[in-house]
Amino acid sequence: MDELRICVVGCGMIAREHIERIQNRIRGARVVAVCDVVPANLEQGAAIAGPGTKQYKDFNEAVNDPDVNAVMVTTPGQFHKSPVLAAIKAGKPVFCEKPLANAASDCREVVEAEMESGKHLVQVGFMRRYDRGYRQVKELLDSGKFGAPMIVKCTHRADGVADSYTTAMAVTDTAIHEIDVLPWLVNDEWDEVQCVMPRRSSKAHEGLQDPQVMILKTKGGIVTVLEVNVNDGFGYDINCEVVCENGVVNLPCPSFPTVRFQNNVSTKIEDNWIMRFIDSYDVEIQDWVDHALKGQTGGSSAWDGYVASITADALVKSQTSGAFEKVQTGGTPDFYQK
Amino acid sequence: MDELRICVVGCGMIAREHIERIQNRIRGARVVAVCDVVPANLEQGAAIAGPGTKQYKDFNEAVNDPDVNAVMVTTPGQFHKSPVLAAIKAGKPVFCEKPLANAASDCREVVEAEMESGKHLVQVGFMRRYDRGYRQVKELLDSGKFGAPMIVKCTHRADGVADSYTTAMAVTDTAIHEIDVLPWLVNDEWDEVQCVMPRRSSKAHEGLQDPQVMILKTKGGIVTVLEVNVNDGFGYDINCEVVCENGVVNLPCPSFPTVRFQNNVSTKIEDNWIMRFIDSYDVEIQDWVDHALKGQTGGSSAWDGYVASITADALVKSQTSGAFEKVQTGGTPDFYQK
Amino acid sequence: MDELRICVVGCGMIAREHIERIQNRIRGARVVAVCDVVPANLEQGAAIAGPGTKQYKDFNEAVNDPDVNAVMVTTPGQFHKSPVLAAIKAGKPVFCEKPLANAASDCREVVEAEMESGKHLVQVGFMRRYDRGYRQVKELLDSGKFGAPMIVKCTHRADGVADSYTTAMAVTDTAIHEIDVLPWLVNDEWDEVQCVMPRRSSKAHEGLQDPQVMILKTKGGIVTVLEVNVNDGFGYDINCEVVCENGVVNLPCPSFPTVRFQNNVSTKIEDNWIMRFIDSYDVEIQDWVDHALKGQTGGSSAWDGYVASITADALVKSQTSGAFEKVQTGGTPDFYQK
């Protein structure tokens, strides 16, 4: 394959970002078709993709269009499974935005289908593995200079969420990023998880427990403490501190000018995740394209997507029980061993 | 009273620091007598205090010397109770280094004796309440600008401990400072506590679990996460981050020159607690003297010392149980209400 | 034009970086020919460009190859003029690495030729205008929030230079970047400049005056102080502070993890300019390609290159005179007015 001819299934906000990205900043790929059940979305997606883009309402037709040799799934989470399975069936590489699916059983179904196909076709869109800062931290950790990681402390803070955001979504929508990126960062696997609830912020909408403190232990004994705080009042603020035997490594914050103004020396905090991770998305999609052109996958696999889902389920359970809950994946199949 | 004429009971290391401090940097006080059962210590203490200092082997005689009108207790923790009780009996103000006593029951005994005496005589030496950084943080929190505190994250890190340091001492010797200072900082009381054990550092001596992650909830629902890490490999490192409804406040690190050298821009980390809190000790002892001269106490009371002890017991219990354990003080007596 | 088919004239180190960049990370352009008088360089350049790349010894032939529709000049500075003039004559867009030429008279010749051609064809490779940090600073300044700039303070520090580096090159090779980027940053023009010599570093090789302090005043009265220090002992360290009427804005340093290690909290400083500005080069070359495809130029113009050269001459003169020397450009021609 010397060029990915991509069909984008689902033309919502993130899809439009990706279409623009692929058409303008990615080498070796083109969006040739878009698909959405909502006509307005479909039209917008096609307009961004440019003249000549094919438009589909039915994802099966789209995926199986012979002009299409790769699929990007950007539908809402509950509609990820079917187009991903269709792509696997068609033997076409597929990039699926996170999460792989909302239910762990659906993730498992994808995993089984991919293993059956015998080919690595599915990449899940956890973009943090492509963030420069996380990569710098991983490089330092992997160098061995700091010794073994023992404690990891993270914050996942945002300045407001939609009214539809629920207590469980603090795990499934928000913490899910740390659930995926941290085992990759420290080369370990989740073992058990606990959720501790602080007093509610008066800024949280009715029915939402915010903030939350999540404690995740790995099989290797690393204790991770994650603050999820989506009404923080000041911006999008991702931090990650890794305490090792010989020293401590902190994820860098985005680089902004330092300013002296009105009795403060200050640096800007991002408004939202789009700006914070916009570079990571570029790197991620380019990496997917580069891998797919060679018949490979990069980043998070379908198995990673399944494990994230199982881990999220355990955390949601602990939101009610308050106790440590086990993360039971049944062990990594040979197919997904690295 | 227009000058404290102090007898220092116990002439170990911290005592010598305090004697030097009082004789040279504190107004309104003088060390007039020293007491120790070990002759070498006694001699050293007297030498630092200067010519004319009385020397005692028996703390009862020392405390009741009519030339003495105030007592400083700097014996090892298990020998705090008796001289403190003697000072209360004599009606003389007494500064007792932390902890008030090793056993909660001993602390309780001191509390009962002080209440019976009807006078506030006992101040416990938790110096962090006098640290400029904590005071700046408290001022910001009390201003209301940041809204209610919801989460507090602390580190208490040191670069090595004696071989005699035990897993329980991570609570009773180390975390005890946060146990005292945090309720004061956020105007709340401890409710329940949990201890989670990460993988052991290969630097920890045999039999010692280090690091430890402690989770302490207040009655007001604030969740505190405290990392105790006494073989950190890089220095004495105290941090405290308070997550409030409108923003986050971080304890400042000590102020050192920033240096560009050998491919790094860096700032020094303190070697040990003596340098980190040396200013706080000056402020603390001066504050004790100023209060004592007016018949009052400042800083931590005997009740605070008792509560710290009860809380520490609950944390030590959780080191084994792994579960949340309740902190049961029986309620603050009227005598100690602020 | 829908694709730049580039001939790279001069296949030294920076050329090889650019060839690799264009072939792998830039959209809308391909290197189709390389040119060098040194056979080994030519071969290396061609190898990086890949199979099918044409090889030339004569820049005239290369520039006039009908397969070539754009030129990149990466010869040593003293050999920039001729291929740039050839490209102008051929009416092909040309990217010329900085400086435009070593002598101001040569720069002037290019300017005259470009004006005569009636087309904007020449872009000079001052990459800092494409650095994200400078762009962030410019955006803040242009917002007006901070009022008018009054003082600018810069450092241009490196950890070592070749033995061939001379006192004059502190201006023509090093300060030349600030000479170009600062007027762009603050929307002003140079008026007069002075060079002040501190004591020599014992690290400077014989005959080299290092460090140097350069003072550059703009027509609008902004005073710039630039430290050039190319044996700093610790890394590549670019700083820029703009003092405005209402506040101060500082160029951000590159983003690296913060590390606690061996009694220091530290952040890495870059080893050299390649890593510091690697992202800027990507953005710069893509911007040149995007503009050239539309028949335009971006970044620094031939006129900017000429002004930089005139300014450098004045600074070199002040290295001897120690006095303020005037920067006399004769005024911006209409052709280059923005």
Add this chain to the structure above:
Amino acid sequence: MDELRICVVGCGMIAREHIERIQNRIRGARVVAVCDVVPANLEQGAAIAGPGTKQYKDFNEAVNDPDVNAVMVTTPGQFHKSPVLAAIKAGKPVFCEKPLANAASDCREVVEAEMESGKHLVQVGFMRRYDRGYRQVKELLDSGKFGAPMIVKCTHRADGVADSYTTAMAVTDTAIHEIDVLPWLVNDEWDEVQCVMPRRSSKAHEGLQDPQVMILKTKGGIVTVLEVNVNDGFGYDINCEVVCENGVVNLPCPSFPTVRFQNNVSTKIEDNWIMRFIDSYDVEIQDWVDHALKGQTGGSSAWDGYVASITADALVKSQTSGAFEKVQTGGTPDFYQK
């Protein structure tokens, strides 16, 4: 002498600070008399000093009161000389607030009188030598780890000045602190100085040139660049960066909590010099007292005060000439050699 019994001559603002300081925080000293020609000032000074304080209108009577054994001169600068000379004549140690005198000839007169007396009696109140940050920087420089200093860059910024503040006062009132502290910091002497004028801030009141850039060269070839900027719009901001052969050392900023709030991570900047240097004043006055009790002086000598005055005169001359002006002290007399 075992206690300083101080007469404070001049009871303005800084005097009141010092009186309060001496009565409450300094060991080994007491204010026993105050002197001022303005009755209201005299009364206020006496009130702060407490009951029993003697009150004088005539400085000669005050200085020569046999109860007084030390003098503090806190009159306006033009009235420093006479009481200082009176104290020298009486053989009593005298602390004179900066500057020693407004005119260099007056400073010289004090120097001559002190040398004639044969005793070191005069200490000039340049408090920065007692600032912890400067002391930390000096310790690092003196360690030799960073090699010889080559360039020093300072800012002296404030947020507003009185209408009576003149262009010359940027030197004599403001830069005077750096003029005194920097030679001490780098163990060198001023050689020549230049003043460069940027565009005026629109915040500067009529007739005032603000900001100013001052360039001061030492005999050892260190080039110092000092920004004086007294309408900075954001607070009191003292910075000092020393560029050495092996690295760069920066004066630390005061220690305040770091705050995340309203899309910024920020740290407070001091409002004014009183808060910035309040600790330095405590250390300074205690050091004067400690030295005076032993018949010595600490800090800046009368000679230092004279040199500062000569240097200031040269800078003021350059405010008009724009050229480098020589600092001619005639050489340090043996009496003042260290």
